[in-house]
Amino acid sequence: MAWMALFAVAVLLVSSPAQAGWINQSLPAVSSDWTLYGVYGVSKSEAWAIGSDFTNGEGVLLHFINGAWVSVPPPNVSAQWELFGVHFTSASAGWAVGADTFNRRGVLLRYQNGTWTSVPPPTVSSSWFLTSVQFTSASEGWAVGANDSIGAANQGVLLHFQNGSWTNVNPPYVLSTWFLNDVSLSSSQNGWAVGTGVQLQQKGVLLRWQSGRWDNILPPNVTDIWELVGVHFTSATDGWVVGNDFSYPVTTGIFMRFSNNSWTQVPFSRSNPNVSWFLSSIYFPVAGEGWATGMESPSATEGSGLLFHFKNGSWSAITPPIVSDLWALWNLHFPSADSGWAVGRDESNTRGVILRFSQKPEITVSPLAFNFKNVPTGTLAKQGITVRNDGGSNLILGTITTPADPFSRAGGRCQDGQVLGPGETCGVKIGFEPATAGTFQSSFDIGSNDTNEPVVTVTVKGRSGAADLTGEWKSLSQSCNSSTSVCKLSGSLRVRNVGYKNIDSASVRFFLSDDEVYDGVDQFLTKFGTGQLSWGDSKGFSFAYKLPVGETATGRYVIAVLDINNKIVELDETNNGIVFGPVP
Numbered sequence: 307m308a309w310m311a312l313f314a315v316a317v318l319l320v321s322s323p324a325q326a327g328w329i330n331q332s333l334p335a336v337s338s339d340w341t342l343y344g345v346y347g348v349s350k351s352e353a354w355a356i357g358s359d360f361t362n363g364e365g366v367l368l369h370f371i372n373g374a375w376v377s378v379p380p381p382n383v384s385a386q387w388e389l390f391g392v393h394f395t396s397a398s399a400g401w402a403v404g405a406d407t408f409n410r411r412g413v414l415l416r417y418q419n420g421t422w423t424s425v426p427p428p429t430v431s432s433s434w435f436l437t438s439v440q441f442t443s444a445s446e447g448w449a450v451g452a453n454d455s456i457g458a459a460n461q462g463v464l465l466h467f468q469n470g471s472w473t474n475v476n477p478p479y480v481l482s483t484w485f486l487n488d489v490s491l492s493s494s495q496n497g498w499a500v501g502t503g504v505q506l507q508q509k510g511v512l513l514r515w516q517s518g519r520w521d522n523i524l525p526p527n528v529t530d531i532w533e534l535v536g537v538h539f540t541s542a543t544d545g546w547v548v549g550n551d552f553s554y555p556v557t558t559g560i561f562m563r564f565s566n567n568s569w570t571q572v573p574f575s576r577s578n579p580n581v582s583w584f585l586s587s588i589y590f591p592v593a594g595e596g597w598a599t600g601m602e603s604p605s606a607t608e609g610s611g612l613l614f615h616f617k618n619g620s621w622s623a624i625t626p627p628i629v630s631d632l633w634a635l636w637n638l639h640f641p642s643a644d645s646g647w648a649v650g651r652d653e654s655n656t657r658g659v660i661l662r663f664s665q666k667p668e669i670t671v672s673p674l675a676f677n678f679k680n681v682p683t684g685t686l687a688k689q690g691i692t693v694r695n696d697g698g699s700n701l702i703l704g705t706i707t708t709p710a711d712p713f714s715r716a717g718g719r720c721q722d723g724q725v726l727g728p729g730e731t732c733g734v735k736i737g738f739e740p741a742t743a744g745t746f747q748s749s750f751d752i753g754s755n756d757t758n759e760p761v762v763t764v765t766v767k768g769r770s771g772a773a774d775l776t777g778e779w780k781s782l783s784q785s786c787n788s789s790t791s792v793c794k795l796s797g798s799l800r801v802r803n804v805g806y807k808n809i810d811s812a813s814v815r816f817f818l819s820d821d822e823v824y825d826g827v828d829q830f831l832t833k834f835g836t837g838q839l840s841w842g843d844s845k846g847f848s849f850a851y852k853l854p855v856g857e858t859a860t861g862r863y864v865i866a867v868l869d870i871n872n873k874i875v876e877l878d879e880t881n882n883g884i885v886f887g888p889v890p
Contacts, residue, residue: 327698328613328648329729330627331660334368334377337361342368342649342658344392346400347641350758354417355649356402357658358388365389365404365413366658367422370647373670373696375660381415381424384408389415391438391488393447401467403449405435412436412451412463414472427465428474431455434463437487441467442494448515450499452485462486462501462511464520478513478522481505487535488587491515496542498564500534500549510534510549510560512569526569528560529553536587538596543567546616548585548598559585559600561621574614574621576602583612586650590616591640597663599635599648611635611650611659626661627729630654635661668697669756671764678738678768680807680841686739688716691764693734693752695726703732704753704760712740713748713766720752736766743771743806743877773841774805774877775812775868779886780846784859793853799866799884801836802844805877811835812869816849819863822885828865836868863887 342357353370363386367378386408394400398420404413410433414425433455441447449472451463460483464475484503491497497515502508508531512523525534531552539545547569549560556579561572576583583602590596598621600612608631613624626635632653640646646663672692681687695701703724708715716737724732740746747767753760782797803809813835817828831851839845849866853859868882876882 327665327728328624328626328661328663329696329698330629331375331662331696333658333660334375336366336368336377336657339656340366340658341651342366342636342660343388343390344402344637345639345647345649345660346392346394347639347645347647348394348397348400349641350645352397353639353641353647354392354394354400354402355647355658355660356389356392356404357649358404360656363387365402365415367402368658368660372674373672373694378422381422383413383415383424387413389413390436391449393439393441395441395444399444401439401441401447401449403436403439403451405451407435410434412449412465414449425472428472430463430465430474436463436465437485438489438499440489440491440497442491442497445470446494448489448491448497448499450486450489450501452501454485460485462499462513464499475520478520480511480513480522484511486511486513487533488537490537490539490545492539492542492545496539498537498539498545498547500537500547502533502535507531508533508552510547512547523569526562526571528571532560534560534562535585536598538589539564540590540593544593546588546590546596548588548600550584556580557582557584557603559583559598561585561598572621576623585612585614586635587637589638589640589646591643591646595643597638597640597646597648599638599650601634601650608632609634611648611661613648613661629659633659635659662696664697665699666697666758667695667699667701667754667756669701669752669754669759669762670694670696671752671762673764674762675765675767676736678766681738681740681768681770683740683743683770686716686737687768688735688737689766690718690733690735692731693720693726694731695728697756698728700728701726701730702755704755706734706752707750709736709748709750709766712746713738713750713768715750738766738768740768740770745769745806769806769841771806772875772877773803773807773809773839774881775801775809775836775839775874776804776878776881777801777844777866777868777884779864779866779884782849782864782886782889784889786858791856793858795831795849795851795853795859795864795889797849797864797886798846799849800844800846801839801868803839803841806841808840809836809838809874811837812839812874813871814847815867815870816851817865817867818853818859819865819887822863822865822887824865824867824883831864859889861888864889 389404436451486501534549635650638648717735720732780798786793819828
C-alpha cells in the first residue's frame with residue numbers, strides 16, 4: 307500500500323502528556339518484528355486488530371476480549387502473506403483481507419462462530435492484492451485493492467460478496483495505472499472507494515457506488531502529486547476522505563468533505579509548515595464528530611503518530627500518548643462516539659501499536675478468576691490481581707469486599723475510594739489458608755464509578771488435602787478350556803482419585819484370595835501402574851490372567867490392591883483394596 311511506504315520519512319516526538327482519553331495499550335507477544343494495519347471495534351468490550359508478522363511471513367490476528375489483547379494463531383494461507391483490512395458485522399461474523407505475496411493474489415479470511423478460515427479468492431489477474439473490506443450486511447460486502455500484474459494496465463480491484471461467494475467486478479476506466487486503498491459504504495446501494503492514480507502525475511482516485519454500478523468521479527484538483535488513502539461515510543450524503551499532498555519540499559495531509567453532492571477540500575494548517583506530515587485513515591462514529599490518524603516526520607530517527615479530532619465544525623490536532631522515538635498510526639475504528647481504537651507500527655521496537663480511546667473511566671480487572679490449586683492444610687498461599695483504569699478519566703474505586711473463609715484479603719495497594727488516573731494500576735492480594743481438607747470456592751466484588759461495569763466480580767477457588775485412591779470392578783469373568791485344563795480371568799477395573807492432590811503414578815497389584823481380605827500371603831497374579839491421575843479423575847484398565855494348568859478361581863476372590871507399599875500419602879488408607887467375588 308502506497309501510504310505504508312511513507313514510514314521511510316520518520317516522525318516528530320511528542321513529549322507532552324496524552325489528551326482526550328487516548329491510552330497506549332499492553333501488547334501480547336507476536337514475534338520479533340510485526341505491525342498492525344487495521345482494527346475493528348465490535349463493541350466497547352471486544353475488538354480485532356490485523357497486520358503482518360515480518361518474522362514468520364504471515365498475517366497477524368489480535369483479539370481484545372475480557373479486558374486484554376491476545377494473539378490468535380492465523381489459519382494457514384501460504385508461505386508469505388499479510389493482512390491490511392478488517393470488518394465485522396457482528397461479534398461472530400467478520401472478514402479480513404490482504405496480500406498473498408507467495409501466490410501473488412489477494413487474501414480473504416472469514417470469521418464465523420469463533421474460527422478464522424482462509425477462503426479461496428476469485429480469479430482476478432496474475433498478480434493482485436486487497437487493501438480494504440466493508441460489509442453492509444452479513445450477506446453482502448465489497449473488498450478493494452490493486453492489480454499489479456507485470457506488463458498489464460494496472461488498475462483497482464473490486465470484489466463483491468453476494469449469494470455466499472466473491473466475484474470480481476470490472477472497475478470503470480480511470481487511468482492507465484491506478485489502485486484502490488479504502489472503501490466505505492453507507493448502504494448496499496451507496497458507497498465510495500478511494501485510491502491513487504499514476505499517469506504523468508500522481509493524483510487521487512474517487513469511485514462512487516450508486517444505482518448498481520461503480521463510476522469514476524473527478525476529484526477536486528489538489529496539486530501535481532497527491533493521493534487518497536482513507537474514506538468514511540455516515541450517510542449517502544455526508545462523508546470524508548483523507549489523503550496526502552507530496553508537493554516538494556514537505557508532505558502534508560489532505561482533508562476533503564462530501565456535502566451537497568460535491569467534494570470540497572478542507573484546509574488544515576499545522577504549527578510548523580516546514581515539517582512533513584501525512585494522514586492514513588479516517589472514521590466518524592457519529593455525524594459531526596470524527597477522528598483521523600497519521601504521522602509527522604521532521605527527521606529519520608524520531609517521531610510519533612498523529613491524531614486529529616473533528617468536532618464543532620473543525621479539525622484539531624490531539625496529542626497522542628508517547629509510544630517510542632519512532633512510530634506511526636495506520637488505522638482507527640470507533641464502535642461508539644466515546645470508545646475507539648487506533649493501531650500502527652512502533653518502528654523503534656519493531657512491533658505493533660494499539661491506542662485505546664475512552665472519555666469515561668473504564669475498569670479492567672485481571673485475572674477475573676484464579677485457582678490456588680492444592681495448598682497444604684495450615685499453609686497460607688497468596689495470589690494477586692491487577693486493577694487498571696483503561697478509560698480517559700479518573701477511576702474511583704468503591705467497596706472492595708472480602709471473600710469467604712478460608713480466603714481473605716492479604717494485602718495490595720487497592721483501597722476503597724482510591725483514585726486511579728488513566729492508565730494507572732493497583733493490586734489486590736488474596737490469601738488462601740485451608741484448615742481442613744476439601745475444595746473451596748468464593749468470590750469478591752470490586753466497585754467503581756465505571757458506569758458500564760460498576761461492579762466486577764472475581765472468583766477464587768482452591769483445595770487442600772492428600773490424594774485418595776480407590777476403585778471398583780466393572781466386570782470380571784472366568785473362562786476355562788476343558789481340553790487344556792487352563793482357566794483365564796478377564797475383567798475391567800476403574801481406579802479413582804477421590805482425594806484433592808494429583809499423583810504421578812500408583813501401583814496396582816492383583817491377588818487371588820480364598821476370602822475377601824488381603825492378608826499378605828494371597829496368591830500374586832500381576833501388576834501395572836496407573837500413570838498420572840489428577841484429583842477427581844478416574845481411569846479404566848483391562849485385567850487378564852491365565853491360571854496355572856488345572857487351577858480354577860471358582861468360589862475364590864480377586865483383590866486389586868492400590869499403592870501396596872504406601873508410597874502415596876492418602877486421606878484414607880483403608881479403601882485401597884477392591885474386591886471381586888466369589889468368582890463364578
